[in-house]
Amino acid sequence: MLAAMPPPVPSPALPGDESARSRGDACPGTLRLHRADDGALARVRIPGGLLSAGQADVLRELAQRLGDDELHLTSRGNVQLRGLGAQCGSELAHVLGGAGLLPSERHERARNVVASPLSGLDGGGEHDIRPWLSALDELICTSEQTAELSGRFLFALDDGRGDVGALGGDVTLTARGGDAALLRIGQGQDAVVVRAAQAPRAALVAAETFLDRAAGTGAWRVTELPGGTGPLLDTVVRRLRRAGLDPAPVSAPLPRDAGGPALGVVSGPHGTAALSLGLPLGRVSAPQWQALTDTARHHGNGELRLTPWRGVVLPDVERPEAAELLENLKAAGLITGPDSPWTGVGACIGRPGCAKSLDDVRATATAALGPVGALPVYWSGCARRCGHPHGEWIDVVATAEGYEITRVHGEKRDTPATVPGSPGALAAAVAAARG
Numbered sequence: 001m002l003a004a005m006p007p008p009v010p011s012p013a014l015p016g017d018e019s020a021r022s023r024g025d026a027c028p029g030t031l032r033l034h035r036a037d038d039g040a041l042a043r044v045r046i047p048g049g050l051l052s053a054g055q056a057d058v059l060r061e062l063a064q065r066l067g068d069d070e071l072h073l074t075s076r077g078n079v080q081l082r083g084l085g086a087q088c089g090s091e092l093a094h095v096l097g098g099a100g101l102l103p104s105e106r107h108e109r110a111r112n113v114v115a116s117p118l119s120g121l122d123g124g125g126e127h128d129i130r131p132w133l134s135a136l137d138e139l140i141c142t143s144e145q146t147a148e149l150s151g152r153f154l155f156a157l158d159d160g161r162g163d164v165g166a167l168g169g170d171v172t173l174t175a176r177g178g179d180a181a182l183l184r185i186g187q188g189q190d191a192v193v194v195r196a197a198q199a200p201r202a203a204l205v206a207a208e209t210f211l212d213r214a215a216g217t218g219a220w221r222v223t224e225l226p227g228g229t230g231p232l233l234d235t236v237v238r239r240l241r242r243a244g245l246d247p248a249p250v251s252a253p254l255p256r257d258a259g260g261p262a263l264g265v266v267s268g269p270h271g272t273a274a275l276s277l278g279l280p281l282g283r284v285s286a287p288q289w290q291a292l293t294d295t296a297r298h299h300g301n302g303e304l305r306l307t308p309w310r311g312v313v314l315p316d317v318e319r320p321e322a323a324e325l326l327e328n329l330k331a332a333g334l335i336t337g338p339d340s341p342w343t344g345v346g347a348c349i350g351r352p353g354c355a356k357s358l359d360d361v362r363a364t365a366t367a368a369l370g371p372v373g374a375l376p377v378y379w380s381g382c383a384r385r386c387g388h389p390h391g392e393w394i395d396v397v398a399t400a401e402g403y404e405i406t407r408v409h410g411e412k413r414d415t416p417a418t419v420p421g422s423p424g425a426l427a428a429a430v431a432a433a434r435g
Contacts, residue, residue, distance in 0.1 A: 025220060027151025028080075029109040030096055033089055038068065038353040040084040042092055044101055045108060048115035048133040048157065049077035049306030053297040056304050058099040060289045062092065071289055072349070073282045073310040075387045076154065077114055082353060104141040109151040111140055114167060116159040117307040118261050121274045121315050125159030126175035127196070132157050135200040145208045150220040153210075155203060162255030167308055167390055170222045171206045173199045174255075182252055185210075185236060186222040186229040189254065192237055192247035202245055206236045257391025259376075260309030264337045265322045268315075273322040275300075275314040278335030280342045281362050282310035282387075291332040295325055309389075310346060311335075341369045344434075347379035348386045350398075357381025358398040359421070365396075367423035373434025375407075394433045396426075405429050 027043070028034035034041040044059065051059075059079055063071050068083030084092070096102040104111075113136060120128035136155060140146045156169030165174050165184075174182040181199035184191040185206055194202045210222055213232055219225045225232060240247040266274040275295070284292070292312055296304050301316040317325060330336040335343055348354065350361035361379040377394040380386065385397065395406040399418065403426055406416040419429040 025109075025150040025152070027109055029151060030102055031089065031093055031105060031108055033084065033086065035086070036082065036349075036353050037351075037355045038083050038349075040086050040088070042081045042084060042089075043074065043109075043151075044079045044081065044096065045111040046078050046101075046306055047111050047113040047137045048130070049117060049304075049308070050115075050130075050133065051304045051306065053293050053302045053304065055099050055101055056289065056293045056296070058095060058101070060286050060293070062095060063289075064286050066092065069286050070283050071286075073279055073284070073306055075308055075310065075389070076112055077117075077306040077308045078112075079306065082349070103137075104147075106147040107141045107143075110146050110149040110153065111137060112149075112151065112153060113137065113140075113155040113157065114164045114169070114308045115157040116161060116163050117305045117311075117313045118161075118266060118274065118276075119159040121268050121313070122266050123269060125161045126177055127159065129157045129159045129173070129175055132173060132181075132196075132200050136203055139200055139204045140207075143204060143208065145211050146204070148211055149207060152220045153207070154221075155207070158255070161258065163258045163260065164308060165255040166257040170210070171203050173203055174252075182250070183236075183247070184252065185233045187254060188229050188233070189251050190230065190233055190249065191252045192233070192240070192249050194240065194245055194247050198245045201243070202240055202247070205239050205243060205245070209236045209239055257389075259391075260307050260311055261313060262338070263311070263335060263340075263343065265319075265326060266313075267319070271319050272316045273319045275317060275322060275326055275329070276311065277314070277326075277329055278309070278311045278340070278343060280333070280335060281345065281347050281365065284334075288332050288334060291329060292334075295329065299325055339372060341372060343372055344376040345369070345379075346376065346387070346389065348381055350379075350381040354381060356384065358400065361398060364398075364403075364421065364423070364426065368426040368430065370427040370431040373431060375434050377430055377434055394430060396430060403429075405433055407433055 030042050066088045067081045072080040115133050154169045156164045156172040158165035158174040160175040172184040179196045181196045183202050261276045263276050296314045299317045300314045305313040326336050347361045347365045350357045361381045365379040376389050378388045380397045392409050395408050397404045402420045404416045407414040
């Protein structure tokens, strides 16, 4: 993480304010709050999901003092604070800046970086990509151009196991054997290989090149560029060569969605382990968050890693006490293993937080909770499907007639079935679809 800068004290811009960015990017941040039906919403970017216990304490205290007493994890491993007062922006920014969670006011919405959450913990992957994370975050925050990236643009740092590499990043770095890294633009199979030490710089060059090509097109992400990503990659290769980074073009198949880390105790080297936990519907109460933070501080290395699958990894606990710690966190209401009915179940905020939602989807998902299935299931209050997963999953969307249930296979979808909104009928239909 970057060192803390002097705490900023700006006034927040809300959509509709004259001071708000006028280019059309409505993604919320910490300096630009979003109006929701349950109050203002702040999205705190946590690059790579990496938090210290002290930073986690700050987020909990803000949720209790200014928000709805809960923390909400996003599909990019960021944290949302909900139920905020519209006038709390200056205080929020001041506190987050003091905790090192807002290292650059100009870049706070550009710091969208996901990273393999088990990197360096379990012996998996090709090598530990945490040095990439700190280097890339610093490069983003010191580049004049990257301040223009939208809140939708995504960097993905994959340690070679193929987890976050399948999440649809705009710029993806994947560790390869030896001292190499694969740089991919969008979701094409054409990519380039660079030296691992050059990888963060190569990712920055790719993002800045995208901004040059996107000027005047209205594109926020690489997939929206006219002409596709091929011309962008060609330009990136030329610029990398001019910068002395010596890229080698290759063809590399896209990784299949590997899902998040397995829940439970993850064995590590030298008698240590990590605890991998899920959060029911991606939200966690202040007492639950306190339990996670206390475990990290007193039994781990003082670090929490938030995952893009709305989970938390606590590194470096002593292996003999891992099982007991896991039971304590299970008693606090967290998901600790694949046998939980909450495993793989997600939902958007729904009513009453979102005016566009047709139902309180979290309450409906809870009432219709069934047996564990083979595929993730995601409940959406409207056709926007905010925060839905990638790969293969069960899509459950509220409609005026009930719920539409569809099995999704990447870009392909089965024929949907419409099911009445009763919990029993929904539970049976979802269980049948999950397999």
